[in-house]
């Protein structure tokens with residue numbers, strides 16, 4: 001009960017925030033990106049948290065999503081709302097193609113293999129000029145503003161779309177985590193040998209998870225394209241600013257929990273933006289350094305993620321309750 | 325009369341890992357209702373036989389049939405639904421799940437079953453300590469209790485054939501005894517058992533007959549009484 005009240009309050013606050021921000025201002029952009037990255041980290045959380053496979057290749061699905069809807073819009077005038085589903089289908093297919101050979105790999109090997117796949121996707125996007133426009137990038141064409149065309153005068157609607165996306169991805173994550181599939185994944189995570197002998201098809205469950213994660217990430221790539229308006233292969237398929245960042249957000253926030261990626265995004269994205277802002281004029285690289293130091297401190301302080309702050313708080317409150 | 329179809333039929337089985345063959349020309353046959361053991365020294369390939377039956381060993385050649393079904397054509401996750409439950413070597417429980425959750429997952433492939441509570445009740449009767457600890461996380465149980473959970477989880481499937489891989493390894497003598505009493509009861513309840521043991525004395529105590537495995541070959545087979553009386557077995561495994 002208390003939990004539901006908390007969820008409703010948080011959603012209401014999130015809905016109120018865009019109302020007090022400048023409708024097309026800097027902070028609206030930060031807020032929207034934070035929500036999008038939270039949703040992406042949540043989609044990553046399926047494979048990274050529930051299936052316990054550290055993917056560093058999610059930029060592949062993200063980039064495919066951004067490019068698919070934008071190319072469909074450019075070449076055929078198809079609304080990104082529809083393009084988003086084509087993006088999801090291709091993202092799921094790409095996840096299957098990547099997961100089949102890599103899913104048996106454990107730990108670092110899986111991480112490295114997915115990182116390599118992400119890089120391959122980036123190279124392909126750079127080289128396949130006739131389709132993607134190559135290194136020059138793509139601009140989302142201007143269409144008269146309307147909801148059906150997914151085109152708006154202000155950033156404000158994007159913030160709400162990102163919020164809805166985050167809620168949907170989080171609900172999907174939670175439904176999977178609590179359902180039969182979540183149980184299977186948990187059994188595999190806790191003891192792979194035992195999971196095998198009780199008849200869990202470990203490969204199949206992990207593939208299903210990877211595909212769902214790929215579909216969602218690609219659809220979020222479409223949303224990103226609509227916000228960014230312009231992107232090139234090196235941004236949409238970036239290992240550092242997409243793949244690793246998304247994994248980092250989930251890890252800093254708390255892997256395998258629904259709250260973790262949201263906390264992680266609201267911690268990392270604004271700080272990163274602020275750092276870039278404060279130090280970009282002075283010494284280049286200084287912001288990166290400070291950001292890195294902050295990350296190290298947080299990881300040392302909360303190795304299992306920022307979510308553990310809540311556990312500690314709850315324990316303390318209960319302790320106090322017991323005393324009085 | 326048609327001769328009864330064997331429950332388990334292994335003929336000229338060769339199996340191994342990577343390029344290395346571990347089992348050579350294994351012949352093992354079990355009828356329904358039998359309690360059979362496989363004994364042998366370390367690395368003889370005992371676990372590999374059970375793992376081959378469960379299709380956890382990728383490279384197998386030869387005949388591998390269960391009630392006439394060709395196991396070689398199946399994959400690991402098909403095996404439980406055929407009625408074969410495998411308790412692997414080592415204490416494989418789900419550590420962060422309760423005892424009850426562990427048991428429930430055992431019946432994972434028995435989707436339609438409505439009598440899971442009764443099945444669990446029977447396991448609690450067999451291993452009373454699992455009832456006391458039903459809500460406890462399996463990872464915090466003692467070694468013996470974890471092994472009881474692992475066996476109980478396999479029984480949740482109500483298997484026709486139970487594969488036990490060194491279930492008493494590393495347990496206190498009293499727990500080992502408890503465990504073997506339970507196996508006798510499970511067998512009396514109608515489940516066929518294929519038991520792998522290094523503790524040869526105990527294995528021959530509970531099983532009706534056995535196979536001796538040496539370097540991946542069956543070198544001897546017979547009733548438990550015959551094996552017990554065999555000078556080679558006595559010298560090599562019973563230390564007499």
Ligand SMILES: Nc1ncnc2c1ncn2[C@@H]1O[C@H](COP(=O)(O)OP(=O)(O)OP(=O)(O)O)[C@@H](O)[C@H]1O
Pocket residue numbers: 341342346364365366367368369370371372373413522
């Ligand atoms: N996964 C594996 N990959 C490669 N070789 C393996 C693997 N598992 C077992 N082996 C090898 O196969 C041989 C037989 O192993 P197996 O585990 O079947 O023996 P065992 O009789 O059960 O021994 P123990 O009594 O020690 O359990 C050993 O030489 C072992 O090194």
Ligand SMILES: [Mg+2]
Pocket residue numbers: 370371372413489490
């Ligand atoms: Mg063994």
